[in-house]
Amino acid sequence: DKPAFEASQLADLILFAGTNYPFGRFMPHDKTIIQVNTNPSDIGNQLEASIAFVADGAQVLDELAKRSGNDKARAFEKAARLNRHNWLMWLDKLADDDSHGLAAESVIREIARNASDRAIFSLDVGNNTAWSLRQLPFEGDQHFTMSPWYGTMGYAVPAGLSATVSHPDRDVWTISGDGGFAMVNQEILTEVRYKLPVVNVVLENKAFGFIRHEQIKGKLGLYGTDLEGADWAGMARSFGAIGLTATDNASLKSAFAKIREYRDAGDMRPIVLDAKLPYIDPIDTSFIPLDEKKFGAGAADGFRKLYNLDDEPTLADLMDDEA
Numbered sequence: 001d002k003p004a005f006e007a008s009q010l011a012d013l014i015l016f017a018g019t020n021y022p023f024g025r026f027m028p029h030d031k032t033i034i035q036v037n038t039n040p041s042d043i044g045n046q047l048e049a050s051i052a053f054v055a056d057g058a059q060v061l062d063e064l065a066k067r068s069g070n071d072k073a074r075a076f077e078k079a080a081r082l083n084r085h086n087w088l089m090w091l092d093k094l095a096d097d098d099s100h101g102l103a104a105e106s107v108i109r110e111i112a113r114n115a116s117d118r119a120i121f122s123l124d125v126g127n128n129t130a131w132s133l134r135q136l137p138f139e140g141d142q143h144f145t146m147s148p149w150y151g152t153m154g155y156a157v158p159a160g161l162s163a164t165v166s167h168p169d170r171d172v173w174t175i176s177g178d179g180g181f182a183m184v185n186q187e188i189l190t191e192v193r194y195k196l197p198v199v200n201v202v203l204e205n206k207a208f209g210f211i212r213h214e215q216i217k218g219k220l221g222l223y224g225t226d227l228e229g230a231d232w233a234g235m236a237r238s239f240g241a242i243g244l245t246a247t248d249n250a251s252l253k254s255a256f257a258k259i260r261e262y263r264d265a266g267d268m269r270p271i272v273l274d275a276k277l278p279y280i281d282p283i284d285t286s287f288i289p290l291d292e293k294k295f296g297a298g299a300a301d302g303f304r305k306l307y308n309l310d311d312e313p314t315l316a317d318l319m320d321d322e323a
Contacts, residue, residue: 001087001133001134001285002083002087002283002285002288002290003080003083003084003087003315004285005285005286005287005288006080006083006288006290006291006314006315006316007080007083007315008027008028008031009028009291009294010076010315010316011031011076012031012032013031013032013033013034014027014031014032014033014034015034015035015036016033016034016035016036016037016047016049017036017037017057017058017060017061018036018037018038018056018057018058019037019042019057020037020039020042020045020046021046022046022148022149023046024046024047025046025047026286027047032050032051033047033048033049033050033051034049034050034051034052035047035049035051035052035053036052036053036054036055036056036057036060037052037054037055037057038054038055038056038057039054040054079315079318080315080318082318083313083314083315083318086313088135091105091109091134091135092105092109094106095108095109096249098248098249100278100280101247101248101276101277101278102246102247102248102249102251102252102275102276102277102278103277103280104127104128104131104203104205104275104277104280104282105131105134105135106249106252107131107201107203107246107252107275107277108131108132108134108135108136108175109135110252110253110256111136111173111175111201112135112136112137113256114256114259114260115136115137115142115171115173116170116171117139117140117141117142118140118141118142118169118170118171119142119143119170119171119172119173120142120143120144120145120160120163120164120167120170120171120172120173121136121138121142121143121144121145121172121173121174121175122144122145122146122155122156122157122159122160122163122172122173122174122175123144123145123146123155123156123174123175124146124153124154124155124156124157124174124175124176124177124180124181125146125147125151125152125153125155125180125210126153126176126177126179126180126208126209126210127177127203127205127209127210127213127282128156128175128176128177128180128203128209129146130282130285131203131282132144132175145159145163153179153180153183154176154180154181154183154184155180156174156175156176156180156181156200157174157176157180157181157184157185157187157188157198157200158184158187159174160172160173160174160198160200161187161190161191161196161198164196164197164198165194165196171197171199171263172197172198172199173198173199173200173201174198174199174200174201175201175203176200176201176202176203177202177203177204177205177208177209178202178203178204178205178206178227178229178230178232179207179208179209179227181200181202181232182227182230185232185235188200188235188236188239188241188270188272189239189240191241191270192239192240192241192269192270195268195269196268196270197263197267197268197269197270197271198270198271199259199270199271199273200236200270200271200272200273201273201275202232202272202273202274202275203275203277204229204230204232204274204275204276204277205277205278205279205280206226206227206228206229206279207225207226207227207279208224208225208227209279209281209282211224211225212225212279212281213281213282213284216281217284229276231245231274232272232274233245233272233273233274235272236270236271236272236274240269241269241270241271241272242258242262242267242269242270242271242272243271243272243274244258244259244271244272244273244274245273245274245276246273246274246275246276247276252275255273259271259273283307283309288303289302289303290303290304290309290314291314291315291316293316294316
């Protein structure tokens, strides 16, 4: 997301602790990179580290936390936290506005509000992945599963099915786009048969969003990325599951009230929530030229106009304010 991108661009040092992060190769190459991992084969696998050693990442972070930082580091952290706060407030602003149709940010916000602190989130591949990772809480004892290495569409529903079989004491939520859900919707029959109370959320925007974004970004013709759309809630009911539909914030809140009602009553049927969204190309956070000092005013203005962004402060602006 925006705060993470800007932090990676302005940091002096990036620490990879206990991860073989598959997109590490896209990090800026002009930083000091330290990699810590208990698995020697993971070191240097995704990016070339300036310093690398085999150790437990949690222990390294604990030791670093004991050491006091300098004033510059404290200012950077404070500005980064404020940048993250502003970003979340902006996502809330998007969620509140359904004047152009139901926003994906509103759906993910309701999932976050209704999930328990032991929830498991099963994420599909596509725009839904970005929306989910930006807003889901991942706090306490919450977990998520996704397909980051292979980008397997249709992953969420079968993975969620497996999660609820393995952890019947946890609430499980699957989040899919309509492209991925169309590939595996028959698994709802399996959830019905074995009384697996998964909540399956479909973010239906009638498009293969990631692929369409690549076509838009590459100024290519839009081909093979539009979807017909379907009554996924009706399909769920025909399978013996509970089917709900949301088209705006009012119907979304009503749908989640019904989800709580069914779960409080001990209903073991799976639920499919068909959230019907307009197609909106999500903000591409792989490159965000908002820092005018670094990218120039023209690039910043062009990016803001492309995504209809307010003139929000960047991390660089917040750092200047701290100084």
